[in-house]
Amino acid sequence: MNAKPTEATLADRHVLYQESVQDVEAEIDFVQETFQALRGRDAELLREDFCGTANTACEWIRRGRAHRAIGVDLDADVLQWGIDNNLARLSAEQRGRIELLQQDVLTVKTDAPDMILAMNFSYYLFLGRDELRSYFRNARLSLKDDGILFLDAFGGYEAPMELEEPRECEGFDYIWDQASFNPINNQMTCHIHFEFEDGSRMDKAFSYHWRLWSLPEIREVLYEAGFRQVDIYWEGTDEETEEGNGIYEPSEVGDADPGWICYIVAEK
Template sequence: MKKKNRPTLAEKADIHELYELSVQCSEAEVDFVADTYRELRAKPARLLREDFCGTANVCCEWVKRRKHNHAIGVDLDKSVLHWGKTHNLSRLKDAERKRIELINADVLRVETESPDIVSAMNFSYWLFKDRNTLKKYFERVHHSLKKDGIFFLDFYGGYDSLHEVEEDREIETDQGSFTYIWEQAEFNPISHDLTCYIHFAFEDGSRLDQAFAYHWRLWTLPEIQDLLRETGFEVTVYWQGWDEDGEPDGEFYPATEADADAGWITYITAEKTA
């Protein structure tokens, strides 16, 4: 009798778990939005809305920080929200879980309680490829926020962002290691359409190719700032600092000038002013 082959590490892997291990650092993200809001508003934020929330990892981190914190997560993908409930919300205490509301809806149409903070991270808003639609989204966020609310976004750029490139990084876990692979597969310089993939490779030689696919417009930072100002926000760009070895130090500072590096990641705050 022929022996049944054992499943490969790729076959056993959970892509959402791999994503959280290799891409998302909810602790650092919450540190930045909480500290920056307090600095700008001289009070703590209580209600955070995470747009394009995926597995709601940031929502969970937010409610764990303070007993008065509440979070709303909005995502169009019902299956990923279900994963978040099963794997992330289930780990919370009952009292924490009750302070999260997950909504399966389109961020262009959703109606929620007015939050102190709206967060749109991991370049998720780049899926809006035309100016009118992205402006509509920014207008919706402006309308949703409290009168002194702040919209937080992230952004990446640099001359490497215009190239078709592949980068990999080893991720160590308690169960072993795997390789995270980021591929900028296609870029159209006329439209700035950008197709990117995340692949994962494992110690046994197996792979998960195109575990995640992104079809974005590669916006420029001035374009985003202009659109935010047009929709009633006061905009600040927070640039990342560097350590003694020339590596990013994870600290972000308000900036109006920066070096033309090959690759960079920045945060944007958009304060509601009108």
């Protein structure tokens, strides 16, 4: 007799990732409003670097009929999953406004976007300053003359610690595992695991080997790559709960929190 399949064997890791890691609505709210505030016009062409399943690019397409998007990722399988699942949910007209490229963000050449997004810390996988600068240079060259590169970053005094951080999601637990950290080169290996109500587990659904870059380093390298203005958008605090309020504003002073996430806005 066949054993009953576990929840872990039935689950799709990309669905779990999109449900637990990404908040594409909030991300697009932020970049759309910030671009409008800085440039006094609406952005039209968005390029999502390291796009994975192109979930963010699809959200951009849904936000307006004038919107176009290009997604860039090296991994053909992940792009195909995005086509079969995320692009498949767009109308034919919407699908006509999005293009996915299986290319390297270090060398890709595209139509000039108003905005380039590199989110979920994907650029941390560049381990050296030269490689990071090459990526920022290529992004800057690609952008329109008044274009903007949007990045996110994470840090805080728990960021270089070896620890596991579980979080409850709808129907499963998401576990962020900072498995190893080397203080000599700041390189770390992290995994995402998922655990289910039947006790089954999807171990190492995603793994990353990257460098924990600091904000001053990232800012310096962005200026070296030729960006004119680089600002850190720090999250405000809700006075009642003393938790983050989801509102990010330009700031020169942050809080020494155990863990923080912020946006970096680099203007060409």
